[in-house]
Amino acid sequence: MSAPRAEIEILADPAALAERVADWMARIVRPKKERVAICLSGGSTPHLLYRTFATRKRIPWRRVHWFWGDERFVPPGDPMSNFHMAETALLSRAPVPASNIHPVRTEGVTPAGSAALYEAELQSFYGAARLEPARPLFDVTLLGLGIDGHTASLFPGSPALEERTRWTAAVEGQTPRRVTLTYPALGSSAHVAFLVAGAEKRRVLRELWQGDSNLPAARLRPEGQLHFFVDAAAAG
Numbered sequence: 001m002s003a004p005r006a007e008i009e010i011l012a013d014p015a016a017l018a019e020r021v022a023d024w025m026a027r028i029v030r031p032k033k034e035r036v037a038i039c040l041s042g043g044s045t046p047h048l049l050y051r052t053f054a055t056r057k058r059i060p061w062r063r064v065h066w067f068w069g070d071e072r073f074v075p076p077g078d079p080m081s082n083f084h085m086a087e088t089a090l091l092s093r094a095p096v097p098a099s100n101i102h103p104v105r106t107e108g109v110t111p112a113g114s115a116a117l118y119e120a121e122l123q124s125f126y127g128a129a130r131l132e133p134a135r136p137l138f139d140v141t142l143l144g145l146g147i148d149g150h151t152a153s154l155f156p157g158s159p160a161l162e163e164r165t166r167w168t169a170a171v172e173g174q175t176p177r178r179v180t181l182t183y184p185a186l187g188s189s190a191h192v193a194f195l196v197a198g199a200e201k202r203r204v205l206r207e208l209w210q211g212d213s214n215l216p217a218a219r220l221r222p223e224g225q226l227h228f229f230v231d232a233a234a235a236g
């Protein structure tokens with residue numbers, strides 16, 4: 001499979017990256033007259049973006065639904081929780097209806113059970129159990145990039161990398177354990193944007209852009225447009 005063509009933007013620093021991506025997301029969301037589905041990334045890079053996007057004007061908050069590309073299997077109030085990060089940085093700072101927030105369940109269930117529940121929630125929202133290439137599940141999917149080339153919780157060597165049917169998977173080999181969307185679900189998006197910042201990402205980003213197809217992030221094939229928003233430190 002040839003690597004998808006990507007739109008690359010290099011921003012001066014993390015603050016400029018957050019401002020640019022907030023504007024980019026706002027321009028996608030504002031004209032929408034129907035429901036909008038945004039799949040959020042975890043990790044530290046998007047935190048400033050989430051704070052920035054919460055301040056954007058003329059966002060149709062009542063129509064925007066929020067999902068996660070992966071979750072650490074910790075309580076929702078745990079500082080390691082991706083839900084917690086997005087809740088404190090964005091969702092609690094804007095008029096977001098509670099019914100529009102679709103977290104991964106991490107209490108009273110096993111990771112495998114949570115993955116099954118999340119797949120059911122995604123399919124209920126989508127209205128079908130089969131993804132149609134012409135009708136992406138998400139309008140925007142935000143992703144980070146680990147120094148080992150992982151994205152979401154698709155780590156090198158993980159069985160989840162081979163999943164082409166299920167929309168979610170439990171990831172047992174990490175501490176804490178994870179639940180992740182799989183390539184079919186992450187790729188079912190009109191826009192996929194990798195947000196990459198920091199000098200520590202320079203090597204892996206170069207490997208990714210040079211087409212190292214062994215990296216989990218390199219194996220994503222979005223239905224829509226692939227974007228990289230990176231800061232100068234990561235772009236080298």
Ligand code: 6PG
Pocket residue numbers: 041042043044045046069070071072082143144145146150151152153
């Ligand atoms: C997570 C993320 C993960 C993250 C990368 C980059 O749950 O941690 O989904 O894929 O995006 O590890 O993390 P940083 O932004 O902290 O570098």
